[in-house]
Amino acid sequence: MLAALGGHSSHLAHLAQAESQAILDFAQHGADHAFAEVLAPLQRLPVAATRSETVTRLRRSKRRGALIAAAADLQGRWSLAQVTGALSQLAEATIDHACAYLLREAAQRGDLRLPRAKLSDARGIAQDSGLAILGMGKLGGRELNYSSDIDLVILYDPHVAAYHAEAAGALYVRLARDLVRMMEERTADGYVFRTDLRLRPDPAATPLAVNILTAITYYESLGQNWERAAMIKARPVGGDRQLGQSFLDEIRPFVWRRHLDFATIADFQAIKTQIHAAHEVRGAHKTVQVAGHNVKLGRGGIREIEFTTQVLQLIWGGRDPGLRNQDTLGALASLAEASRLSAEAAAELSEAYVFLRDVEHRLQMVDDRQTHQLPEDEVGLARIASFMGFADLETFADELVRHLSLVEAQYAHLFEQSSESDEHAADDPSAQPLLFPPDGHDALTLARLSEMGFREPTRASTMMRDWQAGRVRAVRSSRARDLLRRQLPAILAALAAQREPDVALSRFDAILSDVSTGVQLLSLFQRNPALLRRVADILGAAPALADHLAHNPSALEGLLTESGPGSSTALLPALVGTARHFEEALEGARRLVTEGKFEIDSAALEAAIDVDAAGEARSDLADAAISALVPHVFDDFARRFGKVRHGSLGIIALGKLGGREMLPASDLDLVLIYDHPENVSESHGGPRSLPSSVYFAKLAQQVVAAFTSPGAEGKLYEVDMRLRPSGNKGPVATSLSSFKRYHAESAWTWERMALTRARPVFGTQQLRKRLSSSIRDALLMRVEARVLPDAVSMRARMLRDLPADGPWDLKARPGGLVEVEFVAQALQLAYAQKHPEVLAASTRMAIAALARHDLLTQQEASTLIEADRLYRTLTGLLRLTVGPWRRPELPPSVGTVLLRGTAGLTGTLHDLPMLRDFIEKKAADVRQIFEDRLGRLAEEPR
CATH class of the missing domain: 3.30.460.10 (Beta Polymerase, domain 2)
Known part of the structure; x- marks a missing residue:
């Protein structure tokens, strides 16, 4: 030594x-x-x-x-x-x-x-x-x-x-x-x-x-x-x-900005260019070399590793607090773990970072000088090679160049990709920008638009003239217009690939008209060409989803994950948990829920996930939002009214959330239950005390308001409280003792049927355990022989008073989703005391459990499960594409989506009439099972 x-x-x-x-x-x-x-x-x-x-x-x-x-x-x-x-x-x-x-x-x-x-x-x-x-x-x-x-x-x-x-x-x-x-x-x-x-x-x-x-x-x-x-x-x-x-x-x-900002890349590239210009005379070389090379500022040096890491952190860290590491090696590992950087790239950059920092240290140890520049002469280089532990200069030089070259390649991939794309575009005639003169239409441009498939080329040209002139909100800045000029060929190609290019173009125009600044959006497309193609597909096929995107452009960020639907769910606890105050927590939850919904909906639209996986993903997202946000509501409320000693509030999910079968735009069906010791009559510890019952009623109102109040990112969810014991007329929160007493003495059959889908989603561990026990007790208690006749009577009233809203209302139609669910819920309620194993919150799992106990035949169970999946799949896709639809005929692009989305459930159906016939056959089968197992329905009014 x-x-x-x-x-x-x-x-x-x-x-x-x-x-x-x-x-x-x-x-x-x-x-x-x-x-x-x-x-x-x-x-x-x-x-x-x-x-x-x-x-x-x-x-x-x-x-x-x-x-x-x-x-x-x-x-x-x-x-x-x-x-x-x-x-x-x-x-x-x-x-x-x-x-x-x-x-x-x-x-x-x-x-x-x-x-x-x-x-x-x-x-x-x-x-x-x-x-x-x-x-x-x-x-x-x-x-x-x-x-x-x-x-x-x-x-x-x-x-x-x-x-x-x-x-x-x-x-x-x-x-x-x-x-x-x-x-x-x-x-x-x-x-x-x-x-x-x-x-x-x-x-x-x-x-x-x-x-x-x-x-x-x-x-x-x-x-x-x-x-x-x-x-x-x-x-x-x-x-x-x-x-x-x-x-x-x-x-x-x-x-840590709220939204992804790929425009940051251009800013850092400009900074790096300035560094090279300022330090070139001192050895911050623009090419990889050995003699005289600056291992910090030169090409492939430490600064390029730091810039690569920091830019990716700035882009993604606002969304994912797990990426906010202060040290470079830790940040590289986190970026790789979150799939924001490939594992290979992270390993190469980490290895190079360690090597180059060691070289930097040896250079500085020589004379205690703050230098990062290798010697120019061979003797000086040989001394550094020896100081690094290498046997000779040649071996050291080879290793140095290897690391510098790997860093240079990774840096170029992130920072210089766009400029290279522009160079390639210059050589590709098909990618040449079209001409949109400010005072008229270029004949060649109109002809090319027609060739691309636009049926109204003059209208399309007018739109793009407005874009380039900055008449649209998103492209008022010169930087946004420059990005648009570069992206326009790719944008037009992606829109032209749709079944109805003019419609897709109009929807893209709506997005540009609604976005406050286009730099971030267009930079997002520039850095992620696949995202542009996915957005174009959505604009072409799903007007309802496209409209959502026009009003919530930040939802695009959810499509950039490489881990599939569910990334927003995973990020919610950390992002909301690090919020400084309630409003920031609420804003963060709204943002990630908006992204998460769009991420899941897009995957469902593209048939990348089936309806069961999508339902579970949406339910997981809602569960995560409840778990992450409600503690902030509690803390904010406690600052004003203190706490009820040993008291707690729990949340029970019912309906689609309870069964983990949420569809696009599903409400949250919730029941809020509180419990506290009998000898605790009011809250303590805040500026103002409240009686315990009033305290929890107001706290429950704050919980509901957090989910339903609108913000810049929209609202989290609509909340439906009608399934609570008192219905819409009573207090928002119910005491646990009242909940148990109501279901033991007063609940209607339909309320007990709804309770088959109940599951606790929030509360202390002890309270959740008590809620689960109370739900199970209510379902297992002895019920009258009227359960099945009551279910039939309820269904008959629904058919009379709430008929299907058009031929594509697959929930309310005869033999539709409601009848599948009634079979599952009524049979569970009727036989749970004898066979408690039939209880399951999910419809398909309940049906399978009923079949295992011979309460349904295997054929009946298969028919009901297939119908359940088919109806939920079609309902979800219709909500994403056209929303409520009362006419028999659907737009051609929507029909394509429905056929693609149901291919795994129906076999090969070539057109919508065949799908309609398939639905009719399935509905008839469901109706037959309903009447065989629950009872015959009176003939529906014509």
């Missing part, structure tokens, strides 16, 4: 001589122990310490810590993460110690109010000091390199500890200036850390320490993408850490 130090670095050799005790401690007790001994003197601030003594202590600790980190690195005892983590920890400890001295000095001068009991605690003294220090860059990410600057942002709250708030600015600026001086000033003992404060908000116009409110206002109004990237790594490293964290929480929406 000593030979390695002395043979490659005069700086390390000098440190080893000056700090021989640290080297001995390292050799005898190991790196971890030796490093802990370095940090120990920084934990406390000697009461009588002078500034000179404090600075000397800081410099010696830095010297010893850097030596031990270098020795552990060179001997392979520490990984890169351990080395950079130790250096970051050392920097943080020195900041704490220096701050403690300066704050105590300010308190002794009478400038700050600080508790005397904490004046010797290097970290405790900073609590409630009004001073917050954020570590940025590599310090923030715990990735500090061997000779790195520490990037800091120093903030203050003038109202916390300063005696005079109006003079606080000058006081905290003085503290910032003194801190920089203590860290940077060089003496015979060296220096602590070079310090850079240029990442503060608007550094040319703001002082060294910035008022927190000023900083928040800046980021909310003027912050740029590069500042968002810088804030990814920001974390409190000194001063009052709680104050620093509250600031980061406040600007979280600035860093």
Whole structure:
């Protein structure tokens, strides 16, 4: 080890001589122990310490810590993460110690109010000091390199500890200036850390320490993408850490945007171009090379790995909090796990990052210089190769070039894909832009539009002239129009591929007219060509879904997942859980539910998932929304009215949600049940108390309002409460005792039938267990012989009073979905006491269970299950395409969707008349089973 130090670095050799005790401690007790001994003197601030003594202590600790980190690195005892983590920890400890001295000095001068009991605690003294220090860059990410600057942002709250708030600015600026001086000033003992404060908000116009409110206002109004990237790594490293964290929480929406923004890629590419232009003379080469190459800023270097990682984090991290890692290697792993970066790419970038950071460290260890540039001469390169542990320069050079080339390729794939596509388009005549002159129509363009399949080329041309002239809302900016110009051939090709291109084009025009800014949308299409084709298919086939998309363009984001429907469901708990307050939680839930619904609906439309999988996915999404959002409702309510001791509110799902068979636009059928000890009569702990029953009634109203109130992303769900014991006339919430008593004494047959689909979806573990038990008890109690006749009578009244709304109302029609469900529910209710195993919330599972107990024949069960799937499939597809439809004939594009979606259920049917005949046959079979098992229906009125 000593030979390695002395043979490659005069700086390390000098440190080893000056700090021989640290080297001995390292050799005898190991790196971890030796490093802990370095940090120990920084934990406390000697009461009588002078500034000179404090600075000397800081410099010696830095010297010893850097030596031990270098020795552990060179001997392979520490990984890169351990080395950079130790250096970051050392920097943080020195900041704490220096701050403690300066704050105590300010308190002794009478400038700050600080508790005397904490004046010797290097970290405790900073609590409630009004001073917050954020570590940025590599310090923030715990990735500090061997000779790195520490990037800091120093903030203050003038109202916390300063005696005079109006003079606080000058006081905290003085503290910032003194801190920089203590860290940077060089003496015979060296220096602590070079310090850079240029990442503060608007550094040319703001002082060294910035008022927190000023900083928040800046980021909310003027912050740029590069500042968002810088804030990814920001974390409190000194001063009052709680104050620093509250600031980061406040600007979280600035860093992690609500919607995907692929336009960020272009911004970062421009930044990288500026870096190359500014540093080219210093070796930030535009090509991969060895001699003189800058391993940080050059092609294939560390910065390209960081940019790739940070851009993907900024694009996807607003939607997925799991991607908000501060360290590069952790972020790459998270991106791969979330399928935002291929596992191979993440592995290549991670391996290259470790290698290039090791090279960077060796370069800096030579003379303790902040350099990233390899030597120009062969002798210098050979020394670095040896320092890296390579036997010869050639082997080192090959390995270096391999890593640089892999990084270059991955960077180009993300950042330069669009420019390459433009170059290819220039060589492809079919992709050449059409001409849409502002004052007329180009004859060749009209002819080409006709050839593409547009039946009204003049109207199509007029639309696109309006787009290019910026007359449509989404393309009013020049940047949006430039993106549109590049994307127009692909957009037209995708729309022309539809069965009715003119209709699809009109729907795309509606989207552009409704979107506030087209840059994000068009960048989304530019980076994801497959998404454009999927959207065009939706516009061509599903007017109802297209209309939803026009009013909720953010729903597109749900289509970009590679893990299939359900990604929004998986992200809901984390996104809503990290919300700063109730409104942010509600907004996040609305956004992900909107995306999730569209994601599932699109997959169902494309026949990528069947109706059972889609129903379960929609139900999982609703379950996740309830589980994630309701605790926020509770917390918000408790702040106003306290809590009922040992009381709790639970939610029971019924209907399609209860059976996990939700269709597009399904309501949530809910019953809210509360329970509390008899001796607890009111709430406590809030500004206002309420009687327990009133408390839970109001809390239930807040829960329902959270799901039904509209916002920018629409509303979460419609909620149907009619199945609660009191119906629509009573309180929204019912006590558990009342619920049990009602179903034991007063429930109607139809209410008991509905209860077969009940399942608890929210509540404490104990309450959910009691709810499940109460539901089961209600279903297993002895029922009158009137169950089956009551079901037949109810169905007859429905046929008379609520007839089918047209030939495609497959729920209410004779032999339709209602009759399938009545068979399942009535037979379960009639035989549950004797055969409790027949109870199942899902219709198809209940039917299968009834057949296992010979309450239905296998043939009857198969017929009912097939009809159930067919009806739900067609109903879902009709809701997505045309919505309520009363005419016998369907648009041609819709017929294509129905035939494709039911192919696995009907065999090969070539046209809609054949499908209609199939439905009629299935309905007749269902009606026969209904009458055989429940009883004959009176003849329906003509």
